[in-house]
Every structure is written in C-alpha cells, then in structure tokens.
Amino acid sequence: MDHETDDVDEAIAGELMLMDPRVRASREHAARLLDPEFVEVGGSGRRWTYATMLERLPDVAGSSVDAPVYEPSEMSGVLLAPGLVHLTFETMLGDRRTRHSSIWRKGEGAAGWRMYYHQATRVPPGVD
Structure with missing residues (x-):
C-alpha cells in the first residue's frame, strides 16, 4: 500500500471507531479521536465543539449497545494534503439516513489521526 492509501485507511478506521457505541459512551476514548479544535455541524443544524461533543456524546443516539447503532456505507476518502x-x-441509524463529510487531521507525535471537522445532513425519505 502507498502512503496515501494508508492515511485514508487510518482515517476510516478512526471514523468507524467513533461510530462504535462503546467508544461514543466513553469520553476518554472519544477524546483521543477528536481534534482539540473539532467542530461539527450536525444533521439538526446544531454546532458542536470539542467540549460540547465530549460532554453530550455519551447521551446521544448511537451511543448505547442496547439501541440502534450506526450502519455506515459507501465510505471513501481522499488525501487533501499531507x-x-x-x-x-x-x-443508517434505525430508519434515519444521513450523509456525512468529515476531515481528519494527523496530530503531532502519538496523537495520531483525529477528526477535525464533521458535517451531517439528514436525507428525507424517498430521496436517492
């Protein structure tokens, strides 16, 4: 594999970890995957920061193994720059379909890949 493929694969692995309810329920685990400058615009239109995401993530949908969990599809990535x-x-989370875009940034030293920005857009029923 080349370096670009390795980087995309590592970002995908991080994204999949953030969908794991056990990671979402743990502020400590989630903090390792979110960049300190993290910002998200959620499907509801709400703006999330690193602090608000870590505070609320254990309580939002997809954060319990006893409830619907995220089922990702069509995941792909591109290296924008080193x-x-x-x-x-x-x-899919239950019957809710959402399109996502995220930017992952490689941290210094042992920090590894962390989500820097995320945008989610809910897809209304019947839309291709």
Missing part, C-alpha cells in the same frame, strides 16, 4: 484526509459516507 496529514489531512476528507471522508464521505452514508449511515
């Missing part, structure tokens, strides 16, 4: 990967994909 240390910067853009991912796009869709998820």
Whole structure:
C-alpha cells in the first residue's frame, strides 16, 4: 500500500471507531479521536465543539449497545494534503439516513489521526 492509501485507511478506521457505541459512551476514548479544535455541524443544524461533543456524546443516539447503532456505507476518502484526509459516507441509524463529510487531521507525535471537522445532513425519505 502507498502512503496515501494508508492515511485514508487510518482515517476510516478512526471514523468507524467513533461510530462504535462503546467508544461514543466513553469520553476518554472519544477524546483521543477528536481534534482539540473539532467542530461539527450536525444533521439538526446544531454546532458542536470539542467540549460540547465530549460532554453530550455519551447521551446521544448511537451511543448505547442496547439501541440502534450506526450502519455506515459507501465510505471513501481522499488525501487533501499531507496529514489531512476528507471522508464521505452514508449511515443508517434505525430508519434515519444521513450523509456525512468529515476531515481528519494527523496530530503531532502519538496523537495520531483525529477528526477535525464533521458535517451531517439528514436525507428525507424517498430521496436517492
């Protein structure tokens, strides 16, 4: 594998970890995967920061093994620049379909890949 493929694969692995309810329920685990400058615009239109995401993540949908969990599909990525990967994909959470775009940034030293930005857009029923 080449370096670009390795970087995209590492960002995808991080994205999949953030969908794992056990990771979502743990502020400590989630903190390792979110960049300190993290920002998200959620499907509801709400803006999330690193602090608000870590505070609320254990309580939002997809954070319990006893409830619907994220089912990702069509995940792909591209290396935008050294240390910067853009991912796009869709998820199902119960009957809610959402399109996602996220940017992963490689941290210094042992920090590894962390989600820097995320945008989610809900897809209304009947839309291709």
